[in-house]
Amino acid sequence: MTRDICVVVPTIREYECIRAYADNARANGFDLDRLHFVLVTEDFCDTDEMRAMLDDEGLSGEVFDGSRREQWYRDHGVAEYEHVVPAASHAETSFGLLYMWAGDYDIGFFIDDDTLPHEEYDFFGRHLDNLAYEGEITEVASDERWVNVLHENVDDHELYPRGYPYSAMDETVETGTAEIDDVVASQGLWTNVPDLDAVRILMDGDLQGQAQTRLDADDYGEDFVAARDNYLTVCSMNLAFRREVIPAFYQLPMDDNPWDVGRFDDIWSGVFLKRACDVLGKRIYNGAPLCEHNKAPRSTFGDLNNEVPGLELNEHVWEIVDSVGPEVPRTARTAEPSEDDVGGDADSYAGVFAAMADELAEGEYDYENGEFLNFVGEHMRDWLACLDAIEGTAPTAEPVATDD
Secondary structure, three states: OOOOOEEEEOOEEEEEEEEHHHHHHHHHOOOOHHEEEEEEOOOOHHHHHHHHHHHHHEEEEEEEEEEHHHHHHHHHOOOOHHHHHHOHHHHHHHHHHHHHHHHHOEEEEEEEHHHOOOOOOOOOHHHHHHHOOOEEEEEEEEEEOEEEOHHHHHHHOOOOOOOOHHOOOOOOEEEEEEEOEEEEEEEEEEEOOOOOOHHHHHHHHOOOOOOOOOHHHHHHHOEEOOOOOOOOOOOOOEEEEEEHHHHHHHOOOOOOOOOOOOOOEEEEHHHOOOHHHHEEEEEEEEEEEEEEEEEOOOOOOHHHHHHHHHHHHHHHHHHHHHHHOOOOOOOHOOOOOOOOHHHHOOHHHHHHHHHHHHHHOOOOOOOOOOOHHHHHHHHHHHHHHHHOOOOOOOOOOOOOOHHH
């Protein structure tokens, strides 16, 4: 079996979690020879210990601290684009996407180092089954055009995940059934510590960045997709995706910017991916396999300080993105787009992403820190240029058929 799966783990602390994922694979008969691990870390971390752990587990993999990432950019002829991946930020997962693009990998995984797999799930196998899923599935929509991934038991826990717009709360939820055969991303959800923003954690009475309310498997029901013309939060702690989405799945340049905007890298990338999926007729699968999220205690106010500069922007980014390309018919949310119905005259992930990049880069915004959106748009353009410039086995983005 060839190594066709790239597993990206951003880590500065609990890299030993990889042992648990390897054990889960062995227990479920999953072929570990298919996996190649990419640990994205920092110069101050013990990279030798990380490599020793991979060797001890018999796992294929590489460890990239800041210095080694710089060398990788030079080796692949893209040193001029190294700014697209911010320093000392969770958004360094974008480096994993570049690595995957330069290699021969069909599937990518994002796994956070503060998670563990649930033993009742074949973690890797279930994600692959989700990506290959064809058939009926629950479809969720709301009158606010946002789907709360924690909707199933929201009347009891009253939780909305990090990145869910405050203006979209108190929505009326609609559920139905959709026939799908076009899944390009599989988002596994989480038990124990919910993925909330700092404001919601404070409202839940917790000063240690975790939230007092905890989740278990009973808080989730059936797996589901968000309806066309509806958005959802996409968290990168437990996620699998097809190679084809990489041009539209850039993890945005957070933390290392003049406006100090942080904490929305995976959230906004998920918004952009969902828009591209709607335009191209693709789906994001949500639900199992669950992971256990063991977020370490830290100051809630520290997270709040990182989130405040982008809170107003988060209320509007999706509206800006939604204006790009055709309107997905709200009266026929499951309808597939026609060949001519494409965002920004695009029929590929790269094309849709380029249209969104242009809209953000050239827009005039009077929101708090609105210039950051121009900064994001310029970086999105550079992301596509970097993918085109990478020296490796990967092709540039090809058109994605929309007549499936």
